[in-house]
Amino acid sequence: MAPLLATLISFFLITATAISSPTQFPFQPLPDLFDLTVDDIITGFSNQQFTSVDLVRAYIARTAEVQQALHPIIEINPDALSIAQALDDERLLHNTTRGPLHGVPVLLKDNIGTADQLNTTAGSYALHGSIVPHDSTVAANLRTAGAVILGKAGLSEWAFWRGTRNSNGWSARGGQVKGAYYEDQDPSGSSGGSAVAASLGLAALTVGTDTGGSIIAPSNKNGVVGIRPSTGLTSRSVVVPITVVQDSVGPITRTVKDAAYLLGAMAGPKGDPGDNYTDAIPSPEIPNYASHCTLTGLQNAKLGIPRNIFPAPINRTEADVQQIAAFEAILPLLTSLGANLTDHANYPDIHAYNTEAQFNLALDIGFKHDFPAYMSQLAFNPTGIQNLADLLAWTQDFQAEQYPLRSTDFWEASLASNLTTSSPEYLAAISHNAYLGSNATIQGALDLHRLDALVLPTAYSVRPAVYAGYPVIAVPLGYFNASTKVVQAGGGGDPSVWGLNTVAPGIPYGLSFIGPRFGEARIIQYAYAFEQATQFRYQKLPLAKFMPKTQLHTSMEADVVCPLEAPGLAE
Ligand SMILES: *[C@@H]1O[C@H](CO)[C@@H](O)[C@H](O)[C@H]1NC(C)=O
Numbered sequence: 298m299a300p301l302l303a304t305l306i307s308f309f310l311i312t313a314t315a316i317s318s319p320t321q322f323p324f325q326p327l328p329d330l331f332d333l334t335v336d337d338i339i340t341g342f343s344n345q346q347f348t349s350v351d352l353v354r355a356y357i358a359r360t361a362e363v364q365q366a367l368h369p370i371i372e373i374n375p376d377a378l379s380i381a382q383a384l385d386d387e388r389l390l391h392n393t394t395r396g397p398l399h400g401v402p403v404l405l406k407d408n409i410g411t412a413d414q415l416n417t418t419a420g421s422y423a424l425h426g427s428i429v430p431h432d433s434t435v436a437a438n439l440r441t442a443g444a445v446i447l448g449k450a451g452l453s454e455w456a457f458w459r460g461t462r463n464s465n466g467w468s469a470r471g472g473q474v475k476g477a478y479y480e481d482q483d484p485s486g487s488s489g490g491s492a493v494a495a496s497l498g499l500a501a502l503t504v505g506t507d508t509g510g511s512i513i514a515p516s517n518k519n520g521v522v523g524i525r526p527s528t529g530l531t532s533r534s535v536v537v538p539i540t541v542v543q544d545s546v547g548p549i550t551r552t553v554k555d556a557a558y559l560l561g562a563m564a565g566p567k568g569d570p571g572d573n574y575t576d577a578i579p580s581p582e583i584p585n586y587a588s589h590c591t592l593t594g595l596q597n598a599k600l601g602i603p604r605n606i607f608p609a610p611i612n613r614t615e616a617d618v619q620q621i622a623a624f625e626a627i628l629p630l631l632t633s634l635g636a637n638l639t640d641h642a643n644y645p646d647i648h649a650y651n652t653e654a655q656f657n658l659a660l661d662i663g664f665k666h667d668f669p670a671y672m673s674q675l676a677f678n679p680t681g682i683q684n685l686a687d688l689l690a691w692t693q694d695f696q697a698e699q700y701p702l703r704s705t706d707f708w709e710a711s712l713a714s715n716l717t718t719s720s721p722e723y724l725a726a727i728s729h730n731a732y733l734g735s736n737a738t739i740q741g742a743l744d745l746h747r748l749d750a751l752v753l754p755t756a757y758s759v760r761p762a763v764y765a766g767y768p769v770i771a772v773p774l775g776y777f778n779a780s781t782k783v784v785q786a787g788g789g790g791d792p793s794v795w796g797l798n799t800v801a802p803g804i805p806y807g808l809s810f811i812g813p814r815f816g817e818a819r820i821i822q823y824a825y826a827f828e829q830a831t832q833f834r835y836q837k838l839p840l841a842k843f844m845p846k847t848q849l850h851t852s853m854e855a856d857v858v859c860p861l862e863a864p865g866l867a868e
Pocket residue numbers: 392
């Protein structure tokens with residue numbers, strides 16, 4: 298449902314300051330915000346070409362250009378400019394920098410807690426106006442690194458953990474996020490707003506969360522890089538959960554090196570009091586992931602192709618056929634970059650994985666436990682919702698939540714089950730899932746063929762990695778071609794209800810590397826070497842009508858007023 302009249306919630310009256318009027322060097326054109334990287338920002342800052350304030354202004358103006366059409370953002374941080382100004386002052390007046398993210402604007406998915414003027418709601422009015430006890434560890438880490446938290450990105454409400462009948466990218470507060478590569482493009486999910494914002498250059502960097510593919514899947518369909526880190530590498534403290542057993546917070550960016558910088562700032566600390574899964578981090582020193590970004594990164598990489606996770610030939614859709622063809626076509630390039638490929642490095646117990654993995658059970662029981670734990674720590678809870686039964690009743694009753702058009706059946710199934718996180722059946726299912734995601738599949742293939750990592754089309758890389766917390770990186774590989782038949786997104790019902798196109802000419806798809814637990818540095822290295830040799834992100838652009846026109850020079854020249862309209866606030 299399209300929102301009626303949007304309400305203006307934020308105005309940014311920008312006044313020129315000494316710092317935001319830098320001296321521009323001749324012969325150094327300002328970089329394009331569609332592909333601006335962290336390295337470009339570091340260079341631009343040190344040459345005094347632009348400031349963090351300039352970046353924030355430009356990103357807000359770019360967002361305003363596409364917000365009505367694509368709804369990528371839910372809120373802009375009212376303090377973004379003053380934070381950017383303070384970081385500019387720190388850098389310029391005191392000649393100090395905190396590191397590569399100093400002054401870099403970052404968007405967070407709306408389920409990542411921030412103790413500031415921004416709401417943290419997972420897209421739902423059930424959490425609107427709630428106040429978190431303190432920043433999530435991820436947000437705190439980013440602030441310490443000098444990042445400017447620019448706002449909250451749209452998402453599939455509750456990270457799609459609500460009901461089968463729903464559309465990717467829709468939330469009551471944020472409206473329907475759409476991708477920019479085709480008319481009414483399904484953004485995929487659940488971190489669709491982050492991926493669309495990264496794809497169009499609405500922020501330097503974005504952050505998503507992943508429980509069952511929510512970083513990797515939208516990165517796949519929006520032509521960007523996504524990393525689902527090993528479960529526990531990034532803390533879930535003050536992140537709206539689905540289940541701590543599988544949730545992970547990770548980067549969604551335009552380039553591999555940007556993702557490496559961002560992951561380095563977000564990760565850890567080992568032993569975070571708010572998330573005991575961080576105890577598993579191998580060393581208190583988080584690797585310098587960006588230093589693994591070298592052009593020769595694929596030399597002597599032993600990579601395996603787990604073919605038996607691909608759909609069988611008789612079951613392949615047109616989309617499968619194209620993605621597999623593109624994958625086959627780049628294998629010689631991987632070899633020429635120095636990789637040693639082992640074909641048919643199959644998942645050893647694929648049958649058990651296919652027939653025994655219990656995805657929904659783990660989430661059903663996990664959310665029923667972890668959601669009340671999240672609610673109980675809130676400093677202010679305006680709805681009084683404390684548990685899943687409260688949330689179900691409230692959601693079914695609150696008109697903007699669009700029940701029953703959008704269902705709540707995941708929660709109903711969860712409440713109907715008598716299992717808890719201490720039930721033997723649940724514990725057995727979790728432990729069996731851990732086997733199915735490791736020795737039966739990823740770890741089994743790595744060990745059996747003595748591999749460093751696996752490589753495969755992103756579409757088949759999302760699971761089983763989530764069950765045992767393996768890291769995955771997705772990087773652009775290609776685009777559905779001009780003769781592709783348009784496929785609408787099902788969303789648990791009649792696809793015409795949502796009217797979103799999930800496969801269509803020009804929509805991107807990717808290549809993934811899967812590494813061993815805490816093997817992020819290694820897969821970043823491989824993905825970087827591949828990305829630099831191919832640059833598929835620049836082969837085909839988003840539709841021209843969705844390309845924001847604001848550039849740094851526009852935001853630096855004029856005093857701009859940037860209204861951001863709140864798309865979900867239909868009366
Ligand atoms: C700023 O710091 C750098 C290195 O930290 C130094 O090389 C440079 O001279 C300093 N600039 C000023 C103006 O103090």
